[in-house]
Amino acid sequence: MKTLQKLGRRPIVLTAPAFVLLIAVLGIPMVQLLLTSLNAPAFSLSNYQGFFEQTSNVRVLFQTVKISVVTTAICLIIGYPTAYLIVSASKHVRIALIVLVLIPWLTSGLVRTYAWVVILGDHGLINNLLLNLGLISSPVPLIYNRLAVYIGMVHIMLPMMILPLLSVMQGIDTSLLAAARSMGAGPFLAFWRVFLPLSLPGIRSGSLLVFVVCLGFYVTPQALGGLGDAMLSTFIASQVASSFNLAPTAAAAFILLGIALVVLSIFGLDVSGSQGRAARATRKSLPSPLPSFAALTRFLKDLAAPYRAKRWTAQLYSARGDSRLSSIVGAVFVTLVMAYLLFPGLIVVMMSFSGGPALEFPPSSLSLKWYRAFLGDPSWTGAFWNSIQIAVTVAILSTILGTLAAYGFNRTSRRVRSVLTMAILAPITFPAIVVGIATYFGLLKLGLLGTRSGLVLAHSTGAITSVVVIVLATLANFDQRLERAAQSMRAAPIQVFMRVTLPLILPGIIGGAVFAFIGSFDEVIITSLVSGFDMQTLPLKMLENIRQEIDPTIAAVGSLLTLMPLLWLMILYATWWWSKSRLQQLSAKPPA
Amino acid sequence: MARDEAPKEKHVPVQIEFCGVTKMYGAVAAVRDVSLTVSRGEFLTILGPSGSGKTTALMLLAGFVAPSSGDILIDGKSVAAVPSYRRDQGIVFQSYALFPHLSVRRNLEFPLEMRGVAAADRAGRVTRFLDRVHLTDFGDRLPWQLSGGQQQRVALARALIADPPVFLLDEPLGALDRHLREQMQDEIRSLHKEFGKTTICVTHDQEEALTLSDRIIVMRSGRIEQIGTPEGLYDRPATAFVANFLGEANIFEDPAFKIEADATQPSGTLAMIRPERIRLAVATGPGRADTDQRQSVIGTVTKMIYAGPLRKYHVSIGKSVLIVRQHVASGQEIFDRGDEVRLDWLRSDVRFVSA
Ligand SMILES: Nc1ncnc2c1ncn2[C@@H]1O[C@H](COP(=O)(O)OP(=O)(O)O)[C@@H](O)[C@H]1O
Ligand SMILES: [Mg+2]
Numbered sequence: 001m002k003t004l005q006k007l008g009r010r011p012i013v014l015t016a017p018a019f020v021l022l023i024a025v026l027g028i029p030m031v032q033l034l035l036t037s038l039n040a041p042a043f044s045l046s047n048y049q050g051f052f053e054q055t056s057n058v059r060v061l062f063q064t065v066k067i068s069v070v071t072t073a074i075c076l077i078i079g080y081p082t083a084y085l086i087v088s089a090s091k092h093v094r095i096a097l098i099v100l101v102l103i104p105w106l107t108s109g110l111v112r113t114y115a116w117v118v119i120l121g122d123h124g125l126i127n128n129l130l131l132n133l134g135l136i137s138s139p140v141p142l143i144y145n146r147l148a149v150y151i152g153m154v155h156i157m158l159p160m161m162i163l164p165l166l167s168v169m170q171g172i173d174t175s176l177l178a179a180a181r182s183m184g185a186g187p188f189l190a191f192w193r194v195f196l197p198l199s200l201p202g203i204r205s206g207s208l209l210v211f212v213v214c215l216g217f218y219v220t221p222q223a224l225g226g227l228g229d230a231m232l233s234t235f236i237a238s239q240v241a242s243s244f245n246l247a248p249t250a251a252a253a254f255i256l257l258g259i260a261l262v263v264l265s266i267f268g269l270d271v272s273g274s275q276g277r278a279a280r281a282t283r284k285s286l287p288s289p290l291p292s293f294a295a296l297t298r299f300l301k302d303l304a305a306p307y308r309a310k311r312w313t314a315q316l317y318s319a320r321g322d323s324r325l326s327s328i329v330g331a332v333f334v335t336l337v338m339a340y341l342l343f344p345g346l347i348v349v350m351m352s353f354s355g356g357p358a359l360e361f362p363p364s365s366l367s368l369k370w371y372r373a374f375l376g377d378p379s380w381t382g383a384f385w386n387s388i389q390i391a392v393t394v395a396i397l398s399t400i401l402g403t404l405a406a407y408g409f410n411r412t413s414r415r416v417r418s419v420l421t422m423a424i425l426a427p428i429t430f431p432a433i434v435v436g437i438a439t440y441f442g443l444l445k446l447g448l449l450g451t452r453s454g455l456v457l458a459h460s461t462g463a464i465t466s467v468v469v470i471v472l473a474t475l476a477n478f479d480q481r482l483e484r485a486a487q488s489m490r491a492a493p494i495q496v497f498m499r500v501t502l503p504l505i506l507p508g509i510i511g512g513a514v515f516a517f518i519g520s521f522d523e524v525i526i527t528s529l530v531s532g533f534d535m536q537t538l539p540l541k542m543l544e545n546i547r548q549e550i551d552p553t554i555a556a557v558g559s560l561l562t563l564m565p566l567l568w569l570m571i572l573y574a575t576w577w578w579s580k581s582r583l584q585q586l587s588a589k590p591p592a
Numbered sequence: 593m594a595r596d597e598a599p600k601e602k603h604v605p606v607q608i609e610f611c612g613v614t615k616m617y618g619a620v621a622a623v624r625d626v627s628l629t630v631s632r633g634e635f636l637t638i639l640g641p642s643g644s645g646k647t648t649a650l651m652l653l654a655g656f657v658a659p660s661s662g663d664i665l666i667d668g669k670s671v672a673a674v675p676s677y678r679r680d681q682g683i684v685f686q687s688y689a690l691f692p693h694l695s696v697r698r699n700l701e702f703p704l705e706m707r708g709v710a711a712a713d714r715a716g717r718v719t720r721f722l723d724r725v726h727l728t729d730f731g732d733r734l735p736w737q738l739s740g741g742q743q744q745r746v747a748l749a750r751a752l753i754a755d756p757p758v759f760l761l762d763e764p765l766g767a768l769d770r771h772l773r774e775q776m777q778d779e780i781r782s783l784h785k786e787f788g789k790t791t792i793c794v795t796h797d798q799e800e801a802l803t804l805s806d807r808i809i810v811m812r813s814g815r816i817e818q819i820g821t822p823e824g825l826y827d828r829p830a831t832a833f834v835a836n837f838l839g840e841a842n843i844f845e846d847p848a849f850k851i852e853a854d855a856t857q858p859s860g861t862l863a864m865i866r867p868e869r870i871r872l873a874v875a876t877g878p879g880r881a882d883t884d885q886r887q888s889v890i891g892t893v894t895k896m897i898y899a900g901p902l903r904k905y906h907v908s909i910g911k912s913v914l915i916v917r918q919h920v921a922s923g924q925e926i927f928d929r930g931d932e933v934r935l936d937w938l939r940s941d942v943r944f945v946s947a
Contacts, residue, residue: 178656179689181676183703183754190677193702197693 014408015420018401018464025457026427026435029442037250047251057235057252064232065259067146067221068214071153075161075210076203078154082337083165083202085330097334098166099569104341105159106565108522110539111558113220114546115344116152117143118351118359118555120224125347125361148224156220157213158341161206168202169195204267212260216431219524223546232256233433233525240440240529249437257434264429345562352559359552370556380541380553387521387538390452394459394520399513401460402467407501409468410475424468427461435461436526443530450532458530459520466519467512474508507579514568522561606668607632607790608653608758613662615648615814622648624814625662635784635791637801640811641837646794647686649811650762653792655679666758677706682751682789684761688743690735696746697722697731703754721749725779741772748779752787759789765800777803798838802826810834832945835864842867843945846911852887853942861944867917869941872905874925875932888936893927907935 037047051057086097104112119125120143127139142148172195180190218233232252239249347361352370354363374380405424409417427435439458440449448454478501486496502509524539531540538557545554608630615623623645630636638646651657653664655676663670671679682703691699700718709717722728725745735743744764751759764780765773781804784791795801801808802822810817810825810833818830826838835841844851844863851863875890894913895906905916905927916935918924927933 173687173689175685175687175689176691178651178654178676179683179685179691180702180706181656182654182679182681182683183750184677184680184706185702186675186677189706194691 011408011411012416015405015424018405018424018468021401021457022424022427022461022464024446025442026438026461029440029445030438032445033246033250033438033441034254036247037254039247047247048255050248051251051255060230060232060235061255063229064215064256067149067153067229067231068211071150071157071214072161072207072211074150074154075157076207078337079158079161079165079206080199080203081330082334083162083169085334086162086166087169097338100338100342101159101162101166102569103565104155104345105163106518106568107345108539108561109156109217110219110522110524110542110546111348111561112156112344113152113223114542114554114558115348116148116155116220116224117546118361119344119347120148120151128361143224144226146225146229149221149229152220152224153214153217155340155344156217157210158337160213161210164206164209165199165202168205169199172198208264208267211263212429212431215256215260216433216435217525218433219543233431236433236437237525237529240437246441253434253437256431260429260431260434348555349559349562352555354555359555370553373553374556374560377553379536380538380557383536383538383541384557386452386536390455390459390537391517391520393456394463395513395517397456398460398463398467398516399509402464402512402516403471403505403509405464406468406471406475407497409472421468421472424465426465428465428469432525436529439526440529449530450534452535454530455527455535455537458526459523462523462526463516463519466515467509470512470515471505471508474505474511478504507575510575511572514571518568605632606630607634607666608792609665609668610649610653611663611665613649613652613659613664615645615652615657616660621645621814623652623659626814626816627662628809628816628819630790630792632790633788635793635804635806637805637808638792638794638811639798639801639808639837640796640817642796644811645814646796646811647762648814650760650792650794653758654681654683654760679758680756681758681760682754682756684744684747684751684759684764686762686766688735688747690743690746690750692735695732695734696727696738699735699746700731700750700753703750707754709754717753721753725749740768741776744768744772744776745779748783752783752789755787757790759784759787759791761791761793763794763796765795765797773800780804802838808838810837828943829864829945832862832864832947835943835945840867840915840917841865841945842870842914844912849910849912851942852939853944854939855944857944861946864943864945865937865941867904867915870914870916870935870937872907872916872918872925872927873934873936875934877934883936885938885940886936887939887942888934891933891935893929893931893933896928905933907933909935 035041038044039046086094086101089097117124121127122139122141122143124143126142127136130136131139176194176198177190180194181187185193216233218231218237221229221231222234233256236249236252236256239252240246243249351359351361351363353366353368354360355365355367355369356363409420409424412420439461443449443454443458446454446457448457482500482504483496486500487493491499522539523537524543527537527540528543531537538561542554542557545551606629610626610628613623613626614621626649638649640646648657652659655671655674659672663672665671666679690696691702694702697718700721701714704714704717718731719728722731725748727742727745727749730738730742730746735746738746744767748764751761761780765776768776777800780793784804793800793804805822807819807821808825809819812833818825818834820828825834829835829838829841832841832843835843842865844865851857853863857863889909891907891909891914893905894908897904897906902917902919903926905918907914907916914935920926
């Protein structure tokens with residue numbers, strides 16, 4: 001009790017457990033890897049020189065950056081108008097559209113990649129359709145080329161672009177547009193001079209997020225691209241297990257990290273100082289690389305709000321009547337984007353019920369045979385249970401550590417907080433492959449490679465970060481005067497936390513736990529590096545099968561995983577709704 | 593119901609006209625069958641409780657909301673086909689709507705730019721307006737670096753800088769504290785004097801309405817309850833709602849209480865008297881000289897509220913409770929709970945309002 005009270009007075013201590021884990025699994029190995037790549041203690045740049053001397057490496061590096069840039073640009077070009085149309089839609093349409101964006105965001109990227117294999121493959125949906133129609137006589141090569149990579153990558157990344165944009169755009173005070181109009185700015189000028197500059201923070205964070213994730217995410221390009229479309233991350237991943245000398249691989253990873261950090265510091269830090277605060281639209285003080293969480297919270301609020309007082313300006317009635325043409329074009333555009341986001345998942349779900357001997361679309365007969373195959377195959381069910389057990393453990397561990405850390409952050413001075421936040425955000429700011437190789441190295445040193453505890457630790461780094469981000473955001477909205485009030489009523493710090501703070505931030509904690517679970521359950525990049533030969537998880541087993549493209553059971557698994565986000569959304573909504581109605585009940589009671 | 597009193601100055605051209613304007617949101621009418629005229633240079637206030645449709649009325653005029661039926665005329669011409677950005681109105685929004693990404697100076701330049709004013713002319717004009725609202729040194733700040741009152745002044749300057757013929761304000765002082773509010777009221781009044789713009793101001797604050805306006809429109813549930821000058825509305829409210837919304841009112845609802853008045857009471861109305869029109873005296877004291885013009889009753893003080901320069905009493909007479917305000921002048925008796933008092937008032941001060 002005494003020690004707890006002391007802890008309450010030195011909140012920074014609460015961040016220690018999370019940091020210990022992060023430093024042991026990620027921090028120290030990172031430093032060691034850097035030293036290795038520099039040939040410490042001799043210190044030379046030979047590994048880096050070696051990297052750049054090999055033209056194939058340089059080509060792959062260039063290609064990696066190019067694919068990431070192009071993907072980011074396409075996502076922005078599609079995502080910005082989509083987000084704009086979503087925020088300007090009427091409430092019910094807006095809510096429906098946001099759900100449709102959230103579902104793919106919460107669905108495993110692996111399943112969605114698999115869906116594209118199924119659609120674009122030589123014996124896939126499109127080729128079969130064209131063959132059956134007699135339009136072609138032999139399959140056209142749709143897959144294993146650059147176009148397929150872009151189709152798949154954009155599909156995976158688009159929600160990550162749209163959600164931050166939505167979050168920022170929904171925060172833009174629409175009366176500003178009305179003000180611009182009252183001063184004589186026509187619709188286009190009002191958009192150009194007011195809306196666009198205010199939405200820049202969303203453009204920035206969405207683009208950064210997509211770019212950095214692209215840099216480290218190799219599953220999709222590997223599954224959909226040809227040999228010539230390899231990314232640097234593919235190269236690194238294949239080197240980790242096969243070569244004994246880690247130094248060149250480490251050098252490659254740090255080059256990738258270097259690119260990410262340069263881009264982050266140029267576009268991330270520069271603008272956020274002045275503009276970010278000026279545009280109070282994003283009221284969150286947290287420079288979060290995952291504003292998607294903010295979008296989610298905002299969405300949940302929106303869902304329950306009966307009527308938003310300022311909504312009238314959203315219509316921004318223009319007396320000539322909104323040109324019918326432009327609204328039709330908008331509707332068609334959004335419909336196409338939503339189809340692109342959701343159709344692949346839908347196809348997997350439908351195909352999983354097919355009764356034929358192989359996968360087919362549309363299914364000629366319906367059956368549950370692939371689900372039975374899934375349940376009857378111990379290698380699948382074993383992987384499934386492994387994943388569940390690991391994810392539950394990760395969720396519990398990281399929710400506890402992450403909540404403590406977030407609480408500690410929240411109570412420290414602003415400066416300390418911003419430094420520590422940057423540190424703890426590393427696992428989701430760095431390219432996944434870099435985190436993966438560092439974790440690999442760390443678990444190697446700890447002797448935990450290929451063990452269940454190793455996987456739990458590996459997944460916990462990212463999961464803790466998610467929990468911290470979400471709980472911090474919840475704490476930012478928490479009125480600290482309530483704690484003072486409780487203290488004035490003689491509640492000790494621990495009682496204050498248990499009786500006042502915890503109940504009020506519980507929704508955030510549950511949300512954090514859900515995201516920790518999802519993150520672990522779907523994780524494949526780090527897992528594939530550190531799982532060794534014995535530990536099989538569901539995503540790993542799927543990854544194997546995507547490459548081999550033989551076992552139709554994967555459709556059943558994919559379909560289960562596609563339907564899971566609906567469950568997640570319901571849990572998140574139920575949590576949020578429950579806490580809100582509880583608060584309303586509390587405030588409805590007359591003051592005693 | 594809505595008695596439109598003639599504008600004070602004759603022969604002033606009517607500038608703005610609402611003809612039976614209705615705005616429906618689903619089945620709810622935010623504004624219902626509103627007709628009114630505003631003369632050039634007039635200061636008109638729309639007053640009403642929250643949700644009575646004031647903002648909607650203003651936004652209909654500004655062109656952000658289209659009327660469901662009825663028409664709005666400006667300078668005699670319908671503006672149904674004129675989009676908001678061609679209506680040439682200076683608007684101060686409820687939360688100021690200063691562009692957070694532009695400096696104060698750039699905020700002020702914005703309406704000039706939109707009207708195609710050359711850069712050289714803009715700079716001089718902005719400087720002049722910054723001086724005018726006492727923000728000479730604040731031009732390079734961003735809006736969030738200003739206090740509430742300063743932001744308010746930027747919003748006022750920005751609305752006026754392009755010299756629009758019509759000036760609209762939506763609850764301009766709602767977010768300010770009392771002291772600042774009084775300062776800003778002076779500012780708005782002097783800006784109105786100086787620029788002589790036709791001004792329409794929306795507020796739920798009756799004091800603001802009474803002190804600023806040439807005329808007041810009282811709105812209730814989307815309808816116009818009454819239109820009149822401040823004195824007209826305060827002294828001769830048409831309905832109990834107006835009587836209660838503008839200041840305090842004693843309304844006699846107990847039929848057992850016989851009120852005497854100069855005029856005869858129209859059927860379906862209630863008698864009303866303002867609290868400050870009632871005199872209080874010691875119950876046993878001598879009657880007043882002018883008793884023939886006064887009604888006098890005995891009551892018991894049930895509550896005394898101290899309010900600085902004045903005291904407010906609740907006096908019960910039979911089933912009714914009357915509110916009485918008395919300025920504390922020297923020599924004035926002060927009563928306390930339980931005291932028997934004599935109340936009297938001029939019969940000519942009694943008004944009849946419809947329920
Ligand atoms: N965009 C809208 N959608 C639905 N109802 C609205 C909308 N705007 C206003 N209302 C309704 O119209 C009524 C009047 O609103 P408003 O003009 O904002 O009132 P005031 O400004 O007097 O507080 C309110 O009942 C409000 O709920
Ligand atoms: Mg209003």
